[in-house]
Amino acid sequence: MSFSLQSLIRKNIAALKPYSSARDEFSGEASVFLDANENSLGSPTIKWYNRYPDPHQKKLKAAISAVKNVPADQIFLGNGSDECIDILFRTFCEPGVDNVIVCPPTYGMYEVSAAINDVAVRKAPLTPNFQLDIVAIEKLVDSNTKIIWLCSPNNPSGNSLNRTDIETVLNNFNGIVVIDEAYINFSRQKSFIQELAEYPNLVILQTFSKAWGLAGLRLGMAFAQQPIIAIMDKVKPPYNINQLTQEIVTDALQEVGMVNDMIKEIVAMREALAKVFMQIPVVEKVYPSDANFLLVKVKNAQSVYNYLLTKGIVVRDRSNVILCNECLRITIGTEQENTLLVDALAAIE
Numbered sequence: 119m120s121f122s123l124q125s126l127i128r129k130n131i132a133a134l135k136p137y138s139s140a141r142d143e144f145s146g147e148a149s150v151f152l153d154a155n156e157n158s159l160g161s162p163t164i165k166w167y168n169r170y171p172d173p174h175q176k177k178l179k180a181a182i183s184a185v186k187n188v189p190a191d192q193i194f195l196g197n198g199s200d201e202c203i204d205i206l207f208r209t210f211c212e213p214g215v216d217n218v219i220v221c222p223p224t225y226g227m228y229e230v231s232a233a234i235n236d237v238a239v240r241k242a243p244l245t246p247n248f249q250l251d252i253v254a255i256e257k258l259v260d261s262n263t264k265i266i267w268l269c270s271p272n273n274p275s276g277n278s279l280n281r282t283d284i285e286t287v288l289n290n291f292n293g294i295v296v297i298d299e300a301y302i303n304f305s306r307q308k309s310f311i312q313e314l315a316e317y318p319n320l321v322i323l324q325t326f327s328k329a330w331g332l333a334g335l336r337l338g339m340a341f342a343q344q345p346i347i348a349i350m351d352k353v354k355p356p357y358n359i360n361q362l363t364q365e366i367v368t369d370a371l372q373e374v375g376m377v378n379d380m381i382k383e384i385v386a387m388r389e390a391l392a393k394v395f396m397q398i399p400v401v402e403k404v405y406p407s408d409a410n411f412l413l414v415k416v417k418n419a420q421s422v423y424n425y426l427l428t429k430g431i432v433v434r435d436r437s438n439v440i441l442c443n444e445c446l447r448i449t450i451g452t453e454q455e456n457t458l459l460v461d462a463l464a465a466i467e
Contacts, residue, residue, distance in 0.1 A: 120292055121292050121318050121319045123318065123319075123346065123349075126210050126293060126294060127209060127210060127349055128208075128209065128210065128211070128212050131208070131209050131352070131353060132349075134353070136351070136352040136353075137356050139154070139173050139356040139357070140153040140154035141154065141173050141356075142173060142356070151169065154169075154170055156168050156170065167361055167362065170361075171357055171359060171360055171364055172364065173356045173357050176190070177364070178195065178359070178364045178367055178368050179195065181368045181371040182195075182339065182371065184371075185374060186341070187311075188314065188341055189344075191347060192341055192342060192344055192347055193339060193340075193341060193347065194339070194340040194341075194342070194347045194350045194351065194354075195337060195338070195339060195359050196337075196354070196358065196359075197337075197338070198325070198327070198337065198338045199323050199324075199325045199338030199340075200231070200338070201338060201354070201358065202323055202338045202339070202340040202350075203227055203228065203231050203296075203323070204234070204235070205350050205353050205354055206294065206321065206340075206350070207232060207237055207265075208353055209349055210264045210265060210294055211232075211237040211264050211265065212262075213237060215262060216237055216262045216263070216264045217237065217238035217239065217240050217262055217263050217264070218232055218237055218240070218264060218265040218266070218267060219239075219241070219242055219255060219259070219263060219265070219266045219267065220240075220242075220267045221241070221242050221243065221244050221251075221255070221268065221269075222241055222243050222439070222440050222441075223243075223272070223274055223439045223440050223441055224244075224272060225267075225269050225273045225298060225300075228267045240258040240263070242255040242257075242258055243441065244272070244441060246441065248272060248275040248441065249280055250268070250279055250280065250283040250284070250287070252286055252287070255287065259291065259293075263291075264293045264294060265295075265296060266294070266296070267296050268284060268287070268295065268296065268297050268298065269300075270297055270298070270299065270302075270307070271299075271301040271302065271304070271305050271307075271407070271408040271409045273300070273301070274436045274445075274447045275405055275441075275442070276301075276405060276406070276407030276409040276411055276412060276413050277405065277406055277407065277408060278305050278306070278408045284297065284310070288313075288317050288320060291319070292319070293319065294319055294321055294346075295317070295321070296321045296322075296323060297320070297322050297323070298323045299311075299322055299323060300325045300327070300328055301328055301408065301409035301410060302324060303328065303329035303381050304329065304384060304385055304388070304407075304408060304409050305408035307408065309322065309324075310322050311341055314341060314343060315343075318346075320342060321340055321341070321342040322341040322342070323340055324338070324339045324341070325337070325339065326367060328410055329380070329381050329410070330367075330370060331380065332367065335363045335366060335367060336363070337363055337367055384450050387456060388411075388412060388450050391412060391448075391450065394460055395412070395414055395460075395463070398460070398463050398464050398466075399466070400416050400417050400466045401415070401416055402416060405445075410449060411448055411449045411450060412447075413436070413442065413445050413446075413448075414445065414448055415443075416445075416446055417444070418444065419436075419437040419444040420437060422446065422463070423435040425462070425466060429458070431462055433446045433447065433448045433449075
């Protein structure tokens with residue numbers, strides 16, 4: 119592999135002079151801030167939020183660094199992982215020229231973001247057991263292929279991709295390899311974060327929306343070697359992470375023990391549900407999962423989906439997705455929610 123980061127960056131992005139906010143131009147201590155045209159009289163709330171947040175999220179990144187054991191300058195924070203995805207497209211992919219590779223069935227936002235950025239998508243479907251088809255990927259790569267998107271544990275199948283296959287892609291592709299680890303906390307597999315130093319072309323996505331239970335705050339993370347993070351920082355909006363999110367997540371990072379307990383409980387319920395589902399006549403197959411959901415093949419998925427709606431239960435019908443014919447994606451709920459779901463499914467004749 120001959121990886122050159124500079125050759126991958128769009129020319130206009132490489133030459134981009136990023137917006138310089140008031141908070142970028144000042145460093146140090148001060149008590150009177152008259153530089154950013156904020157409302158100096160305060161906010162109509164108990165706590166004031168009249169000042170712009172730290173554009174570099176230094177305190178929050180320091181807290182994440184301590185938990186993830188990754189240097190702060192190798193962390194990028196986005197307004198959800200979706201912003202991280204969009205910024206990777208805008209950084210590396212020339213609209214109307216470049217292409218990326220996805221491996222369906224996979225997270226749909228890779229393709230949506232590609233369309234928004236006018237970037238062609240090439241598809242190398244997973245094998246029937248939801249693993250990478252390395253030969254198919256290799257055949258799709260050309261000089262304009264800038265990013266390969268991998269989701270592990272995969273959404274919607276729930277399984278982890280074989281580590282050796284991911285390493286093969288990393289070692290043989292000269293572009294950016296993104297591993298979306300949104301569900302890694304529920305997995306038996308270890309994160310690729312430990313491999314950042316080995317791969318200058320590796321970007322890892324993680325999120326606070328799943329295991330951390332903070333989906334409403336919209337905070338996603340990208341981890342990569344510092345040169346990639348630096349160029350992503352050039353592209354992002356100056357104040358993309360709001361002050362309230364920074365404060366709440368910084369506090370939440372002090373509760374790793376509580377999060378680990380929730381993860382253990384969700385994994386235990388996942389394993390128990392998988393066994394119970396297989397005793398229900400309408401269920402034909404339950405796929406192995408390393409996530410906080412199960413992909414379940416049922417008899418007439420649309421009918422089952424609609425029936426569950428009549429019981430006030432919403433799952434995700436994935437029947438229209440490649441390799442997922444007649445499949446429902448079911449998130450692990452609370453004990454009470456899981457019981458209601460099982461009872462509803464068992465009542466189907």
